[in-house]
Amino acid sequence: MTDAAPLKALLSEDEIPTHWYNIVADLPSPPPPHLHPGTREPLTPEDLAPLFPPGMIEQELSTERWIEIPEEVRDIYRLWRPSPFHRALRLEQALGTTARIYYKYEGASPVGSHKTNSAVPQAYFNKLAGRTRLTTETGAGQWGSALAFASQIYGLTCDIWQVRSSFESKPYRHALMETFGATCYPSPSDITEAGRALRERFPDTTGSLGMAISEAVEAAGKDPDASYSLGSVLNHVALHQTVIGQEVLKQLPMLGESQIDYLFACAGGGSNLAGISFPIIRENLAGRQSTKIVACEPQAAPSLTQGEYRYDFGDTEGTTPLLKMYTLGADFVPDPVHAGGLRYHAMAPLVSFCKHEGLMDAVAIGQREAFEAGVLFARAEGIVPASESNHAIAGAFRQARQATAEGSSPVIVIGVSGSGQLDLPAYTEYLSGQMSDG
Amino acid sequence: MTDAAPLKALLSEDEIPTHWYNIVADLPSPPPPHLHPGTREPLTPEDLAPLFPPGMIEQELSTERWIEIPEEVRDIYRLWRPSPFHRALRLEQALGTTARIYYKYEGASPVGSHKTNSAVPQAYFNKLAGRTRLTTETGAGQWGSALAFASQIYGLTCDIWQVRSSFESKPYRHALMETFGATCYPSPSDITEAGRALRERFPDTTGSLGMAISEAVEAAGKDPDASYSLGSVLNHVALHQTVIGQEVLKQLPMLGESQIDYLFACAGGGSNLAGISFPIIRENLAGRQSTKIVACEPQAAPSLTQGEYRYDFGDTEGTTPLLKMYTLGADFVPDPVHAGGLRYHAMAPLVSFCKHEGLMDAVAIGQREAFEAGVLFARAEGIVPASESNHAIAGAFRQARQATAEGSSPVIVIGVSGSGQLDLPAYTEYLSGQMSDG
Numbered sequence: 001m002t003d004a005a006p007l008k009a010l011l012s013e014d015e016i017p018t019h020w021y022n023i024v025a026d027l028p029s030p031p032p033p034h035l036h037p038g039t040r041e042p043l044t045p046e047d048l049a050p051l052f053p054p055g056m057i058e059q060e061l062s063t064e065r066w067i068e069i070p071e072e073v074r075d076i077y078r079l080w081r082p083s084p085f086h087r088a089l090r091l092e093q094a095l096g097t098t099a100r101i102y103y104k105y106e107g108a109s110p111v112g113s114h115k116t117n118s119a120v121p122q123a124y125f126n127k128l129a130g131r132t133r134l135t136t137e138t139g140a141g142q143w144g145s146a147l148a149f150a151s152q153i154y155g156l157t158c159d160i161w162q163v164r165s166s167f168e169s170k171p172y173r174h175a176l177m178e179t180f181g182a183t184c185y186p187s188p189s190d191i192t193e194a195g196r197a198l199r200e201r202f203p204d205t206t207g208s209l210g211m212a213i214s215e216a217v218e219a220a221g222k223d224p225d226a227s228y229s230l231g232s233v234l235n236h237v238a239l240h241q242t243v244i245g246q247e248v249l250k251q252l253p254m255l256g257e258s259q260i261d262y263l264f265a266c267a268g269g270g271s272n273l274a275g276i277s278f279p280i281i282r283e284n285l286a287g288r289q290s291t292k293i294v295a296c297e298p299q300a301a302p303s304l305t306q307g308e309y310r311y312d313f314g315d316t317e318g319t320t321p322l323l324k325m326y327t328l329g330a331d332f333v334p335d336p337v338h339a340g341g342l343r344y345h346a347m348a349p350l351v352s353f354c355k356h357e358g359l360m361d362a363v364a365i366g367q368r369e370a371f372e373a374g375v376l377f378a379r380a381e382g383i384v385p386a387s388e389s390n391h392a393i394a395g396a397f398r399q400a401r402q403a404t405a406e407g408s409s410p411v412i413v414i415g416v417s418g419s420g421q422l423d424l425p426a427y428t429e430y431l432s433g434q435m436s437d438g
Numbered sequence: 439m440t441d442a443a444p445l446k447a448l449l450s451e452d453e454i455p456t457h458w459y460n461i462v463a464d465l466p467s468p469p470p471p472h473l474h475p476g477t478r479e480p481l482t483p484e485d486l487a488p489l490f491p492p493g494m495i496e497q498e499l500s501t502e503r504w505i506e507i508p509e510e511v512r513d514i515y516r517l518w519r520p521s522p523f524h525r526a527l528r529l530e531q532a533l534g535t536t537a538r539i540y541y542k543y544e545g546a547s548p549v550g551s552h553k554t555n556s557a558v559p560q561a562y563f564n565k566l567a568g569r570t571r572l573t574t575e576t577g578a579g580q581w582g583s584a585l586a587f588a589s590q591i592y593g594l595t596c597d598i599w600q601v602r603s604s605f606e607s608k609p610y611r612h613a614l615m616e617t618f619g620a621t622c623y624p625s626p627s628d629i630t631e632a633g634r635a636l637r638e639r640f641p642d643t644t645g646s647l648g649m650a651i652s653e654a655v656e657a658a659g660k661d662p663d664a665s666y667s668l669g670s671v672l673n674h675v676a677l678h679q680t681v682i683g684q685e686v687l688k689q690l691p692m693l694g695e696s697q698i699d700y701l702f703a704c705a706g707g708g709s710n711l712a713g714i715s716f717p718i719i720r721e722n723l724a725g726r727q728s729t730k731i732v733a734c735e736p737q738a739a740p741s742l743t744q745g746e747y748r749y750d751f752g753d754t755e756g757t758t759p760l761l762k763m764y765t766l767g768a769d770f771v772p773d774p775v776h777a778g779g780l781r782y783h784a785m786a787p788l789v790s791f792c793k794h795e796g797l798m799d800a801v802a803i804g805q806r807e808a809f810e811a812g813v814l815f816a817r818a819e820g821i822v823p824a825s826e827s828n829h830a831i832a833g834a835f836r837q838a839r840q841a842t843a844e845g846s847s848p849v850i851v852i853g854v855s856g857s858g859q860l861d862l863p864a865y866t867e868y869l870s871g872q873m874s875d876g
Contacts, residue, residue, distance in 0.1 A: 006451045007516050013444045078445050079528075079820045090517075108546055110820030112859065152817050172610070175862035178869050179816055378617055379590050382517045382548030421550065421859045424613035431616050 007089060009251035011082035016074055021242040023278040023350060024235070025065035026285055031353040032324035034060075035311060043321050050221070051228055055125030059236035067239065069121070076120045076153055080109045081243065085251035088414075091380040097400040101412045102255065104248050104276060105383065107419030111176060113341075113386060114272050114417050115146030115231055118240035123150035126227050133157040133226040135219045137187065137212030140166055140340025141173025142386075142418065143231030148182030158182035161189060161215040164207035166340060172422045187212035194218050208333065209343070210316025217319065232269025233314055233323070233348045241275020248413065249279055257411050260291040264396040265415035266388045267295040267304065267362070268341045270348030276415040278350075281359050293360040295351070296395035298342045298370075300438045301334040303327055304355050304362035312346055325352045337367045337438035338426035339387040341418075363398075365391045367438035371430035373397050374420065386418035387426050445527060447689035449520035454512055459680040461716040461788060462673070463503035464723055469791040470762035472498075473749060481759050488659070489666055493563030497674035505677065507559070514558045514591055518547045519681065523689035526852075529818040530838075537841040539834065539850045540693065542686050542714060543821065545857030549614060551779075551824060552710050552855050553584030553669055556678035561588035564665050571595040571664040573657045575625065575650030578604055578778025579611025580824075580856065581669030586620030599625035599633075599653040602645035604778060610860045625650035632656050646771065647781070648754025655757065670707025671752055671761070671786045679713020686851065687717055695849050698729040702834040703853035704826045705733040705742065705800070706779045708786030714853040716788075719797050731798040733789065734833035736780045736808075738876045739772040741765055742793055742800035750784055763790045775805045775876035776864035777825040779855075801836075803829045805876035809868035811835050812858065824856035825864050 024031060033042035048057045059067060069077075088101040095101075106114035126134060134151050137160070138144030144160040151158035160182055167174055167186035174184040185191065187207045188198035194214040198205065205211070220228035230237060252260065263280055267273040273295050283289035297304055307326035314320035316330055327346035334343040347355070354360050367387075374390035376397075377383070385393060396414045403410050420427065429435045462469060471480035486495045497505060507515075526539040533539075544552035564572060572589050575598070576582025582598040589596035598620055605612055605624035612622040623629065625645045626636040632652040636643065643649070658666035668675060690698065701718055705711040711733050721727035733742055745764040752758035754768055765784035772781040785793075792798050805825075812828035814835075815821070823831060834852045841848050858865065867873045 008451065010448045010450070012448070013446065076820075110816075110822075116820075149820060171866070172859070172862040175866040176822065176859075179813060179822055179862065179865045181817060375617060378548075379619060382514075382554075382587060384548075384614065384617055419859075421610070421614075421857075422862075424610040424617065424860075427617045428609070428613040 005087070005256055007087045009085040009254035011247060011250060013078045015250060016077050016081050017069065017243045017246040019066040019068050020239045021246060021279050021282065022062055022065055022067055022239055023281060024063050026282050027353065028357060031350060034349070035322040037322050040322065053126045053129030053131060053227055055128060056122065056236050059239055060234055070124060073121045073124050077243070082247045083108060085248060085255070086381070087255050088381055091377060094376055094380040095397065095400055097404045098407060098409045099400040099403040099412050100409060101396065101400060101414065103414040103416045104244060105416045106244065107383065107386065107416065110149045111142065111145040112419035112421060113142045113146065114241060114244060114275060115143050116149060117243055117275065118231065118237045118271065119146035119150035120153065121240050122229050123147065123154045123156055127154040127156060131156065131225055131227045133159065133223060134229045135159045135216040135226055136229045136231070137161045137209060137216045139163050139209050139343060141170055141177065142341055144184065145173060145176040145180065146231065147229055148177040148180035152181040159219060160184045161187035161212040163187055163209060163212055170422070187215050189215060192218045208316065213315045232271040235350055237271045238274035238278065238348055238350050241271050242278050244275040244415070245277060245279030248276060249283065259411060260289060260413050261410035262399050262412045263291050263293045264296055264392045264412065266342060266391040266417055267297045267347065267351065268301070268344045268388065270351035272415060272417040274348060274351050277360060281354060284359070294395055295355065295360055295362040296391040297362060297364050298337055298339055298391060298438065299364045299366045300337040301328065301343055301345065302364040303345065303347045305364045307346065309352060309356050314346070323349045325349050326355065335438050338423060339367065339370070339391065341388040342391065363395055365394045368430065368435055370394045371427065371435060375427065375430065383416070384420040384424070384427070385416050386420045387423045389416045389418055392416070443525070443694055445525045447523040447692035449685060449688060451516045453688060454515050454519050455507065455681045455684040457504035457506050458677045459684060459717050459720065460500055460503055460505055460677055461719060462501050464720050465791065466795060469788060472787070473760040475760050478760065491564045491567030491569060491665055493566060494560065494674050497677055498672055508562060511559045511562050515681070520685045521546060523686060523693070524819070525693050526819055529815060532814055532818040533835065533838055535838040535842045536845060536847045537838040537850050538847060539838060539852065541852040541854045542682060543854045544682065545821065545824065545854065548587045549580065549583040550857035550859060551580045551584065552679060552682060552713060553581050554587060555681055555713065556669065556675045556709065557584035557588035558591065559678050560667050561585065561592045561594055565592040565594060569594065569663055569665045571597065571661060572667045573597045573654040573664055574667045574669070575599045575647060575654045577601050577647050577781060579608055579615065580779050582622065583611060583614040583618065584669065585667055586615040586618035590619040596620035597657060598622045599627060599650040601625055601647060601650055608860070625653050627653060630656045646754065651753045670709040673788055675709045676712035676716065676786055676788050679709050680716050682713040682853070683715060683717030686714060687721065697849060698727060698851050699848035700837050700850045701729050701731045702734055702830045702850065704780060704829040704855060705735045705785060705789065706739070706782045706826060708789035710853060710855040712786060712789050715798060719792060722797070732833055733793065733798055733800040734829040735800060735802050736775055736777055736829060736876060737802045737804045738775040739766065739781050739783065740802040741783065741785045743802045745784065747790060747794050752784070761787045763787050764793065773876050776861060777805065777808070777829065779826040780829065801833050803832045806868065806873055808832045809865065809873060813865065813868065821854070822858040822862070822865070823854050824858045825861045827854045827856055830854070
């Protein structure tokens with residue numbers, strides 16, 4: 001077991017990236033623009049003004065390679081960043097693999113996931129624009145709790161509509177939102193017109209992300225001091241997450257490696273995958289790395305592996321701009337798998353474009369395989385991964401087993417996007433043999 | 439907000455302490471020995487042999503100042519140690535205090551608390567002695583999940599009896615034990631004689647720590663390959679936890695400080711308090727620090743502030759050795775406050791002796807004051823503290839407010855023993871105004 005080399009690469013706070021990386025500047029061709037749903041013309045800054053503050057609109061449409069991270073945002077990142085990068089030596093031994101496995105862990109953030117990387121700048125730029133209130137929707141609650149945390153940092157009111165079934169079955173998550181000072185409503189609620197109408201039409205509904213979006217958008221639209229905020233899919237969210245991959249590139253040589261052969265990250269809306277992979281795609285394009293990047297999506301929502309690449313809406317109600325994405329259709333409702341963060345009908349436009357251009361691959365993973373991998377990971381490394389992250393771990397295990405069979409020793413990096421402490425009932429379900437394969 | 443100095447002091451893995459610190463070697467006089475409950479003579483190694491493996495007995499009775507940490511244990515510590523030491527700059531601003539506040543955070547361990555610091559060596563020394571199975575009791579589940587993790591590291595079977603009311607109300611904790619491969623029984627169970635007898639006498643009982651101890655001790659006693667394992671109170675447990683305080687002393691100058699004026703740590707059985715304070719008491723005794731150490735105990739179990747200093751049993755059934763402790767009486771049952779880890783009728787003999795000798799002070803904190811402090815801490819620092827840790831934070835707040843009133847700027851260090859992610863329902867209860875003051 002003893003190994004002279006350290007297991008963890010720790011960076012100091014002054015090594016937190018100073019800029020977010022915008023992959024648009026380096027893509028072989030410009031990605032297809034977002035379209036206005038009425039005119040089908042490319043979206044203008046003015047089109048986005050009712051929804052987002054100027055800082056976010058600028059970032060959403062930017063083609064600049066590097067966008068400076070405001071000092072006020074880096075100052076909050078310092079509470080938990082840089083995040084650690086680990087050699088998974090005990091995991092390698094448990095697998096009996098010849099591969100060398102590393103993981104980047106985002107679970108030590110205030111809410112236990114990467115989501116705060118984007119929630120903090122979104123709250124900051126809203127504050128800068130004079131907004132006093134943010135509204136959003138959340139499913140399992142990772143994004144909602146991140147925005148709750150970020151809102152109270154900048155003194156903003158935060159109202160969150162959480163899918164009713166999750167609100168009721170995951171009380172720890174809305175307790176976290178409330179601890180950070182947000183108000184969390186089970187959706188559909190009776191405090192919006194959309195919510196009341198939905199409750200009348202579907203009295204027994206357990207809610208859906210589409211319904212919750214409708215409520216959060218309506219609430220922001222009726223309040224000139226409020227903005228609506230989104231935790232994935234859009235370009236500016238992917239941008240914020242690139243602190244993850246930039247840190248990985250600094251940490252890799254600290255553990256004695258220079259090349260990443262394979263990178264596995266889970267993908268729902270795509271923000272975590274974009275965050276860890278885009279800085280590495282930049283290295284690939286410049287010939288400094290030749291990393292095979294593999295998006296690990298759930299079998300229950302296999303947009304990259306089974307979807308069509310076309311313009312579609314981001315929500316089920318058809319109210320958002322049209323985005324060019326791999327999509328299963330805006331009305332596709334994934335099975336209720338535990339990885340709530342991966343239950344999305346489509347994939348972020350920038351991730352979709354990268355996949356379409358051959359800059360990354362994708363696999364779909366069933367949730368039993370994901371949790372089998374998660375349990376093995378927890379027992380070896382002492383970290384219980386988030387349900388979502390288990391998909392990336394399972395993808396990496398497939399590769400590690402292949403390497404062992406071939407007798408090769410590739411460097412495999414896993415993006416572990418979050419902690420599974422609040423997903424523990426799903427582990428019980430898996431261990432008792434009652435989990436469906438989703 | 440921006441401050442040039444870093445907020446976190448991070449040590450590298452080769453700075454994990456190489457030895458545990460045994461305060462017995464430095465105390466002004468020898469602490470009173472444990473006594474055999476029958477003969478009332480000082481306990482011999484032979485008396486302890488049926489309960490513990492040789493390594494633990496040696497440590498329990500040792501007077502050596504430094505006890506080497508086996509390489510196999512440090513190797514597991516490397517998964518999460520050294521733990522971070524933070525400047526709480528945002529918390530200071532939220533309090534508007536003139537004090538400088540720091541905290542040592544043990545919540546990033548595999549189970550979210552300091553308990554793994556002792557669970558890992560206990561499992562290791564049992565493995566070394568050829569034991570294949572460990573049994574223990576747990577209340578809220580912090581200790582049980584730590585021993586579950588440590589047992590699977592060394593390939594030991596782990597059977598845990600959890601107080602039935604906690605087993606039922608805290609499903610996330612036993613899910614964690616099961617994820618780490620342990621078996622967790624609600625106590626009283628029907629698989630021990632003690633459990634069956636208790637169920638017959640008290641058919642509707644929700645269980646107690648005393649009952650769970652009886653079951654775990656019986657199960658170990660009937661199996662020659664098993665040992666019983668304890669998460670607090672005894673000398674060897676306090677010893678293992680001294681990695682915490684040793685790291686603090688290395689980290690303090692990294693953030694530009696040389697003196698700690700006040701140290702606050704929560705105290706139930708005493709292991710977390712001992713771990714962070716004993717290395718600092720050593721500095722006090724040598725004249726290198728003049729730190730006022732304050733044990734923060736719950737109003738519901740105020741052993742140090744209201745108990746008697748006398749010999750008493752460690753369990754409610756009167757089966758353990760007699761220990762010289764501050765005690766409320768072995769039959770004292772604390773109110774069911776949320777800080778389950780602090781609900782103990784007495785205090786570790788070494789901590790009690792330090793208090794009796796004037797080497798530390800103590801305060802009792804009500805749980806509403808504790809949670810008020812915890813919410814403020816979470817919102818400022820982005821870490822939701824464990825229910826137990828909130829007592830230390832509240833104690834520190836009293837001191838910080840006094841400093842502000844006096845216009846002084848003392849250095850205050852808080853031991854944040856764990857994460858409150860699995861205590862979130864208690865936060866909801868506090869925020870909704872429904873928490874009793876306990």
